[in-house]
Amino acid sequence: MRTPITGDIMSLLAKCTGVVLCLVLAVAARSQEGFPLDGTWRGEWGADGNTSAVVIVMKWDGKNVNGMINPGPNVVRFSGPVLEPSNWTVRIEAQSRDGQPIVIDAKLDDIGSYNRTLTGSWKQAGVDHPFKMARE
Amino acid sequence: MRHSRMATLLLAAALAGCDGASDSAASVTPPEASKPAPRYPDGQIRFDAEPGGRGYWGRASVSSLFEKGAQVAMDENGLLASIGDAPRVAPFQPWALALYEYRQRNGLKDDPARACIAPAGPRHLHTAGGFRIIRDPTYDRMYVLFGGGNRNWRVVFMDGREPPNPEEVSGTYFGHQAGHWEGDTLVVESSGYNARFWFSNGGLPHTEALRLTERFSRPDFDTLKYEVTVDDSLTYTRPWTAEWTVEWVDGGEIAERFCEDHKSVGE
Numbered sequence: 203m204r205t206p207i208t209g210d211i212m213s214l215l216a217k218c219t220g221v222v223l224c225l226v227l228a229v230a231a232r233s234q235e236g237f238p239l240d241g242t243w244r245g246e247w248g249a250d251g252n253t254s255a256v257v258i259v260m261k262w263d264g265k266n267v268n269g270m271i272n273p274g275p276n277v278v279r280f281s282g283p284v285l286e287p288s289n290w291t292v293r294i295e296a297q298s299r300d301g302q303p304i305v306i307d308a309k310l311d312d313i314g315s316y317n318r319t320l321t322g323s324w325k326q327a328g329v330d331h332p333f334k335m336a337r338e
Numbered sequence: 339m340r341h342s343r344m345a346t347l348l349l350a351a352a353l354a355g356c357d358g359a360s361d362s363a364a365s366v367t368p369p370e371a372s373k374p375a376p377r378y379p380d381g382q383i384r385f386d387a388e389p390g391g392r393g394y395w396g397r398a399s400v401s402s403l404f405e406k407g408a409q410v411a412m413d414e415n416g417l418l419a420s421i422g423d424a425p426r427v428a429p430f431q432p433w434a435l436a437l438y439e440y441r442q443r444n445g446l447k448d449d450p451a452r453a454c455i456a457p458a459g460p461r462h463l464h465t466a467g468g469f470r471i472i473r474d475p476t477y478d479r480m481y482v483l484f485g486g487g488n489r490n491w492r493v494v495f496m497d498g499r500e501p502p503n504p505e506e507v508s509g510t511y512f513g514h515q516a517g518h519w520e521g522d523t524l525v526v527e528s529s530g531y532n533a534r535f536w537f538s539n540g541g542l543p544h545t546e547a548l549r550l551t552e553r554f555s556r557p558d559f560d561t562l563k564y565e566v567t568v569d570d571s572l573t574y575t576r577p578w579t580a581e582w583t584v585e586w587v588d589g590g591e592i593a594e595r596f597c598e599d600h601k602s603v604g605e
Contacts, residue, residue, distance in 0.1 A: 236544060236546065236572070240533075240545070264431075313437070314440070
């Protein structure tokens with residue numbers, strides 16, 4: 203049975219939880235991790251109204267970035283230098299499951315943030331599409 | 339003997355005059371020799387105060403981390419006087435140099451310590467606020483308690499345990515730390531770090547591959563000698579070493595100070 207007192211306690215607990223979550227997220231948003239591309243990235247490519255969701259996972263091994271586009275049964279893997287640190291540009295070259303070349307050219311922004319971003323183009327079947335994603 | 343001491347003092351006075359130093363009496367008084375480092379009853383070097391005494395390790399001879407022998411000017415926050423000196427700070431991989439320069443250029447505003455993330459790794463040993471190194475024979479551990487940053491501690495296992503398999507654990511701010519003695523030097527090897535902190539105030543990057551080898555010694559009562567070798571092949575082209583000394587503050591206590599977002603609150 204929900205009495206006025208338990209209702210107040212529940213409300214207070216919910217507010218406290220919200221405050222703690224905000225603090226945790228605020229700290230995480232300022233944190234950074236090692237190699238700027240390491241981690242899981244989520245975003246989309248394609249024009250308005252015809253976009254495809256995409257997840258990219260990348261890991262630096264000291265010489266190359268080893269990555270996966272859409273991990274799962276239809277994963278597309280890639281490996282290469284990928285990052286040009288002099289201007290923070292990224293170039294990913296891969297091949298889709300049906301053999302089409304994929305070239306992603308993007309700029310890395312907001313490097314100081316945990317949720318840094320990649321914005322640029324996704325070229326597939328000879329057509330350029332807008333591309334953007336953020337690090338999770 | 340007395341004549342010899344007088345001659346030494348006169349010679350010191352003459353030399354002080356030659357380099358244009360102050361002619362005050364203080365400049366010719368030989369420095370008081372420091373006492374030998376204290377030891378535990380079993381003969382091991384004691385890095386803390388003797389029983390009944392007080393004290394802590396205070397001011398470090400450096401304010402930031404850079405490779406031994408490098409000549410680079412920095413302020414107390416690790417901000418370079420000239421960004422052109424960045425490649426001399428450490429043997430960076432190209433991405434790491436670019437990231438270090440990025441952090442320097444934006445005035446270190448992304449420093450996780452500003453959000454009270456621990457000054458982990460060697461950073462807490464040159465961060466203002468002081469630290470103590472305490473032996474715990476009951477659990478065969480050493481504790482490093484530090485007053486700077488978020489006022490935290492690290493645990494060094496001295497019981498010979500093996501580090502965990504890095505594939506089976508998540509990296510942490512203080513990693514896994516195992517220590518042993520080489521004569522009077524405490525050697526601490528550590529790994530298993532996460533990359534969510536800066537291990538120097540100047541913004542030196544690292545990855546989870548970071549391994550540190552630290553060497554602590556106390557050549558005399560007032561001096562801690564510290565050396566750290568940074569090994570992170572994903573970030574640096576080779577392992578590299580930094581070193582500094584820290585002064586003992588005899589009779590003092592670490593001040594009560596707590597970290598709040600973007601500021602430190604003290605007494």
